Amino acid sequence: MTSIPLWSQLINLLAAVLLLLAFAMLAQRRVLTLIDLFAAQGFALACSTGIVAFATHQPHLYWSAGLTLVLKVGVLPWLLHRMIERLDVRWDVEGLINIPTTMLIGIVLVVFAFNLAFPIAQLANTVTRATLGIAMASVMLSFLMMITRRKAIPQVIGFLSMENGLFFAATSATYGMPMVVELGIALDVLVGMLILGVFFFQIREQFDSLDLKHLEKLKENE
Amino acid sequence: MLEILLVLGIPLAGALLLAAAGERAHAPMINVSVCGLTLLAAAALTVRVISEGPMLALNKLFFVDPFNVFLVALTAFVGFTTAIFSHPYMRIERAHGRVTAGRLRLYHSMFQIFNFTMLLALLTNNMGILWVALEAATLATVLLVSLYRTPESLEAAWKYFILCGVGIAQALFGTILLYFAAEKLLGAGGGALLWTELNGVKGDLEPTVLSLAFVFLLVGYGTKVGLAPLHNWLPDAHAEGPTPVSAVLSGLLLNVALYAVVRCKVLVEGSLQTSFAKELMMGFGLLSVVVAAFLLSRQKDVKRLFAYSSIEHMGIITFAFGMGGPVASFAGLLHMTVHSLTKSAIFFAVGHAVQAAGTQMMDGIRGLITVSPMIGWGLALGALAILGMPPFGVFASEFLILTTAIHDHAWATPLLLLALGVAFAAVFSKVQPMVFGETSVRRLPHPPAMTPVFVHMGLVLMLGLWIPPVLADWYRQAARLIG
Secondary structure (H helix, E strand, O other), X not given: OXXXXXXXXXXXXXXXXXXXXXXXXXXXXXXXXXXXXHHHHHHHHHHHHHHHHHHHOOHHHHHHHHHHHHHHHHHHHHHHHHHHHHHOOOOOEOOOOOHHHHHHHHHHHHHHHHHHHHHHHHHOOOOOHXXXXXXXXXXXXXXHHHXXXXXXXXXXXXXXXXXXXXXXXXXXXXXXXXXXXXXXXXXXXXXXXXXXXXXHHHHHHHHOOOEHXXXXXXXXXX | OHHHHHHHHHHHHHHHHHHHHOOOOOHHHHHHHHHHHHHHHHHHHHHHHHHHOOEEEOOOOEEEOHXXXXXXXXXXXXXXXXXXXXXXXXXXXXXXOOOXXXXXXXXXXXXXXXXXXXXXXXXXXXXXXXXXXXXXXXXXXXXXHOOOOOHHXXXXXXXXXXXXXXXXXXXXXXXXXXHHHHXXXXXXXXXXXXXXXXXXXXXXXXXXXXXXXXXXXXXXXXXXXXOOOOOOXXXXXXXXXXXXXXXXXXXXHHHHHHHHHHHHHHHHHHHHOXXXXXXXXXXXXXXXXHHHHHHHXXXXXXXXXHHHHHHHHHHHXXXXXXXXXXXXXXXXXXXXXXHXXXXXXXXHHHHHHHHHHOOOEHHHOOOHHHHOHHHHHHHHHHHHHHOOOOOOHHHHHHHHHXXXXXXXXXXXXXXXXXXXXXXXXXXXXXXXXXXXXXXOOOOOOOOXXXXXXXXXXXXXXXXXXXXXXXXXXXXXXXXXXXX
8 A cells, every 4th residue: 555645644634624614613603713713714725725736836826825825814804803893793693503403414415525526536637636525515514504694794704615615626626726717716705805894884784783684574575 | 909908998997987086976977978988999899800700819818709799799888878877867866865975986986897897707718707707796786786775775785695606606616617627638727718728629528527517607607697596686686776787787797697608508518419508508497487477476566577577588598598509599699689678778767667656666656658658658668578579679589489499399388488478467467557547656856868768679679670680690600609
């Protein structure tokens, strides 16, 4: 049996960390911790991108890793923290979500994602193909998080962490997208975040809370 | 090359200019002139492409062929007429106290950004940039939908952001898969996402990956097209945003999203050599037509009514492209054009009708024709046209689609006919009392902008009676491209 090179083991480890963090976010009820988990996920993503860049000598991946580090570990969590401070929703705790059930659904999703990714991973010739299933699983877990959350900020964090999963998928399947596309995506995420910030204040001003139950008036037959 | 830069540069510069000049009284005029210049640049580009054929520009980053150039021209045209309409419309909104000067600055600037992103999505050759541009278009319209800051508009904008955000994330995954398949043949780097390159090697792309990619791309971009069952955001966003925004959402953005789907379909079909992509598109299209038609009769809000009608028509077009072949694709392109013109004209008329009545509820809008005959006739003609009455252009395209369906996919015909019949009954019975009968509406404080409505209706009428040979030739070339 051939031994697996160290960097490959590291990437697998980071992939596992990524998945674990996705589960942790699914279970986390406090907003502030959620942001920290999101930043940690961004950090794991940046590290794994950096390692892939080093191992495969893809210079543009260093840029991509740097971008992830700045945006997802620095700017976005900072923006979210600031927003929470200004909105004063620090102690917002999510009520009434059945965490054990959500976790069980999450496990089913992971199995499904691995099955879905298997035929594609077989076709990939990248060294990181084994992690494609994990990438897909974390996309689906973030998706689940967006569905189960009732408050605005956790939904947005779910959305951002879905973006993380997609980035990870791009790195593990193809060593990253072309630079111009990656820059565009990063710009969209950042602008989207800023717009959401404005938006949160509008919601808050209008309803005095960020609970999305106020946003369920538009239905059919009304 | 220069034309492409102008088409993209003018709205972008216009957005900056309007952000800076913002609250001045002549800002609406700047908005109109920027859109007018964009239209001129688009016309120059169109002439160029007609005389010289498809072109690649700027390191293959931009690509113009008969398929996208007609959408560019349409987008610039409807953008221009919407800007003309928006000038008096927004003046009346201000007189009614629904917007402030600061909001209007945001509105004008975002309107231009929105135009820019749509044109970028159409002109780019890079499937990744296409994604980026469509996401940016979502972001710009989120701010436009929530312009009035009412609880309902905030809810609509939030729903729009989250649903389209999730949808477009699926499309990003599809794009990653596409790149994954292409990178093996074309090598890593920017080249592997260029549509022209992909189109060249589409026969050798890995079919398993592409079929999975297409599912994600169709679901993702399909959310933005408003295909059922992912259409939930569409009626809310249309009903709660300002009417010029509803007009461009229905008339333009849905087309651009569908354009993205069709570009992907061409690649996937070339790779798979089966009817998988066709069947998927036909299925989603048919479902949207049927679902929307049956929901139409339950609507009470006039803007929601026509939003559902947009879902129905997008379904018809998706179905037509799904069937494929020279006739159906031709009809799909024609339907894209006439739907876009008719629906924006309807929204213009509806916008003024709502202002006159002071409510969006159809029960409150009665007898438009006695108080302002122009608005009444505009709405009546628009509704007849969108329902597929001859001699309007919608009749011609729907007729072609139906006859192709009878010929190739007979099973779908009864469903289509049923849906069209139900839609007709629902819309007609609701529009008729709004136009005729005892009146309940007031006069508007400023004259309405009805010229764009009648210009659009005139064009739709012309397309029903006679399609200029240049345009027909164009459609044929584009249809051949789509397959």
